[in-house]
Amino acid sequence: MAPSEQQPTIKEVARLAGVAPSSVSRALNDHPDVSPEMRARVMEAAEELSYQPDFLAQSLRLGSTRTIGFIVRDISNPLFAGIVKGAEQELESHGYSILLMNSLGDPMLDAKHIGVLRQRRVDGFILSLQSETNSETLRVLKNQSTPVVLLDREIKGVATDAVLFDHSTGVAEATSTLLKLGHRKINFIVGSAETRGSRDRLKGFQSAYAAFGIESLDDVVIEVGSYSRDFGFEATKMLLEREDPPTAIIAANSQIGVGTLAALNEHGLRHGEDVSLIICDDVELLRLMDPPVSVVARDAEKMGTVAAELLLARLEEPDSPMRSVVLPTFYVHRGSTVAPRSSDGRSGKRTPTAARAIRRS
Amino acid sequence: MAPSEQQPTIKEVARLAGVAPSSVSRALNDHPDVSPEMRARVMEAAEELSYQPDFLAQSLRLGSTRTIGFIVRDISNPLFAGIVKGAEQELESHGYSILLMNSLGDPMLDAKHIGVLRQRRVDGFILSLQSETNSETLRVLKNQSTPVVLLDREIKGVATDAVLFDHSTGVAEATSTLLKLGHRKINFIVGSAETRGSRDRLKGFQSAYAAFGIESLDDVVIEVGSYSRDFGFEATKMLLEREDPPTAIIAANSQIGVGTLAALNEHGLRHGEDVSLIICDDVELLRLMDPPVSVVARDAEKMGTVAAELLLARLEEPDSPMRSVVLPTFYVHRGSTVAPRSSDGRSGKRTPTAARAIRRS
DNA sequence: CTGAAAGCGCTTACAG
DNA sequence: CTGAAAGCGCTTACAG
Structure with a gap:
């Protein structure tokens, strides 16, 4: 069968069946007032022409x-x-x-x-x-x-x-896990705080701190322009170059997280060893990294x-x-969440020599 | 301004402008035969009602x-x-x-x-x-x-x-890189060979072998049902349990590749150490793994x-x-592509004890 | 240059 | 139960 030049219209079905177009429409749309014979004739003609009603025309007529x-x-x-x-x-x-x-x-x-x-x-x-x-x-x-x-x-x-x-609950779980492990220098890298997701995650972050009896969060939350890999990368680099770098980082989504991983990499630091890491959003590859990366999971x-x-x-x-x-x-605990280097909760004061060396090379 | 109950139609614009609907249409569609005054009146009325032509009606009329x-x-x-x-x-x-x-x-x-x-x-x-x-x-x-x-x-x-x-070229590059490094037990895990992508990748794989003077490819190409993570996982497990396991694996897409990584993981084997690995399709996280995973990249x-x-x-x-x-x-060389354990090209005959132990635990 | 009419392909009151 | 007519919102020959 050659490709039909035109789709058949309801008129052609009506002509073939020898009835009015309105009857074709009724028969095809299961209108109650249609005789069995009418239905049969219409069905046969429609089948014969492999008629499909024009969705566009229906939409215009039906308003949907x-x-x-x-x-x-x-x-x-x-x-x-x-x-x-x-x-x-x-x-x-x-x-x-x-x-x-x-x-x-x-x-x-x-x-x-x-x-x-x-x-x-x-x-x-x-x-x-x-x-x-x-x-x-x-x-x-x-x-x-x-x-x-x-x-x-x-x-x-x-x-x-x-x-x-409910970002809040997952992030709160993540944060309190880090706090319990002894982390006191946790940075939370979040996209623009203009959106609900950011606000809700921040709420979870802060509530975990509050439950721990810590109120002031100066310099702890890093708000970047958007939820992008590049912003995550830059923010992480900035954090790692601080006098007092974080012992743990929470990245507010997977793009930022990838940026964070890339920045750690560039600094010669390992997640789950030098810095604990939790990424909001699960991706199977995160589970296959060494060590596997903890996440705050949700069902897209x-x-x-x-x-x-x-x-x-x-x-x-x-x-x-x-x-x-x-x-x-919900928070999914994996190998990237560990106690800080020196488990007294203060910064591990690790020597950044290796990192520097790599960055200079 | 309250939400308008209905979108204004061309008739309403015509009434407001005091002209015929056909003139409104012509004015709005930049028909040449429209007087400047007509155009102005129509534009003003259309603006006033913030008229937007109904795309549906246009489509029906114009046939597009x-x-x-x-x-x-x-x-x-x-x-x-x-x-x-x-x-x-x-x-x-x-x-x-x-x-x-x-x-x-x-x-x-x-x-x-x-x-x-x-x-x-x-x-x-x-x-x-x-x-x-x-x-x-x-x-x-x-x-x-x-x-x-x-x-x-x-x-x-x-x-x-x-x-x-052109999958063939990238896979050929990947394959010949492995062959040059001394690999002789390379397995290529590909989805159903029913599709062009598979056929083309296979062609590249085989051409690299042929260029190396190796013709027979028995048991080398593993065709799995589809390009899925689970098939990649199962195929890799099967390969690793062979008498003569591969020293290198090429996974024909990222889903299969993730399955392969998961299977290696389960067997306690490390990519780029115990087994060389190349995955078709690039994902940033593959670059951040330890070691980074070589890929055959393309621009989606x-x-x-x-x-x-x-x-x-x-x-x-x-x-x-x-x-x-x-x-x-094109093939992107990274740390997961290395010489086989014993660089004479024969299988490194590594003891699978560690893997077994992990799998039993 | 402008308006009235026809028509895109349907559906649905309205007569009969 | 069936058909002729109207109409969804447009555009475009066709007259004038």
Whole structure:
């Protein structure tokens, strides 16, 4: 069979079956008032032409595209890839498809992309926004009534469903583990504190300190511009060159963590030996490093699945109360978390000679 | 401003401007025969209502959705995430959006998803298919005339544009490096040989052997069911338990490679010490392992960009000759590639006691 | 240069 | 139960 030049339309099916287009539509859409004979004739003709209704025309007529706009910061980040995968599976099983766009670290692109997707008449949005405060994004979000599920973001003034991670608990576990091991010079490298994830992680970090009776956290939290490898790298280098370098580092996500590992490497230091290390987000390779890297784990796909469920429920019942689902995070202890060199809790005062030598070479 | 209940339509703009809808359309679409006054009045009214034409209605009318169907095997695989990212950026800058679907290792889903996307009237496809031979996929592909760009696949009987990786060269470099170092027991763990990627990698592997004057490759190539971590893990375990275990392993992609690392780990063996290791596909963490893992690198985003360019060109000129673009791969030498334990080329005959002990504990 | 009409491919009240 | 008509929101020949 040669490729058909054109997709057959409902008219052609109607002509072949010898009935009206409206009857074809009713028969195919299981309308109750259709005689068995009509149904049979239509089915046969539709089969014969392998007719598929034009989704576009249906969308225009029905006012629903069964399409969800999904904006992520960067699909090449495994976290977002996992979320998208989870959401796609759930949505697909309900006849919805995903239009995917990347905002690539530019908050202005969030607003722009929302506009593009709105023009494409998506039925809903799942948004992993860059910023919670960008005024342009807020304006665009407020000026539209399409359902939105926010991922790990809370935006005041915009009522939406949301899926959030409980970063706090996992980071608190991680931090208190380090404190119990005797670490007193822990640095926490976090992305921009503008976002919920950062704030929540900080909360966990601070609560662990508070539970330990330590209140002041000067110079302990290192806020870098964004959750990127390069910022993690630079921040770590800066920390290692301090008079009083950390005995432990917590990296607030895997990009930063990779940067931290690279910086340790460059300084000739070993994680889990010279410096304890905990990275937020699990990646199998972290488990295979020597020693394996402790992590604060979370389930990305689950976030996607839940987001899709919330959105589907919202499309069913637009006026039901908004919901926020909080997913857990948990600390996974591995070999990179050890007692500091001198277990009295003060800095091990290790000689940086080896590191220097390597860096000079 | 409260969220508008409805998007304004062209009729409302026409009413506000006091002109006909057709004039609004012409003014907004830069039709030449529009008076300056008309243009101004329309622009003002459109601005006032912040009118955006309904993309759906335009699509139906114009017969083009400016939407590309993108099917990947698994978006959570960083390789595909990178490809999608590259393609999305290129397409977006030309006003196209991506409908993304995952086939999740099920070749039947490829065919089904192509159908779904066709019904959604995508203007073109970028396909990272599961199988080159699945009859259902082939049937669906042949029965449609929408432009397709295939990623790293060659399907006989279906004329399409394609972007391919030259896996062969990179693997040949890797293999001959191992051979030159004295390895004679190299195992190559590859996914299903049904796909071009596997065939091309094998070609490189064999050509390196041939250049070395070795022809017979019995028991050297290990074909596993698919490019998955678990298959890599099982295959490696099996190899390590052979009478005559390999002194070097090449893993045909990063999933398999992770499985290989995990299996080495379980056997208490170290890569780059007990067994040389080269993994096809680069991931930054591989560079940070101890020792860093050698890889055969390729540029995923580039594949996406090129695929988008080919597709856009095809949409411009449907009848131009089909093109295949081949992207390079190259071997990156790192610490995991070393001479075998006994450098005469025969197996180091290491005692597996340590490994056994660990596995029993 | 402008407007009224037709039509993209559907679905659904509305008659009968 | 079935068909003719209207309409979703656009664009584009076609008149004028």
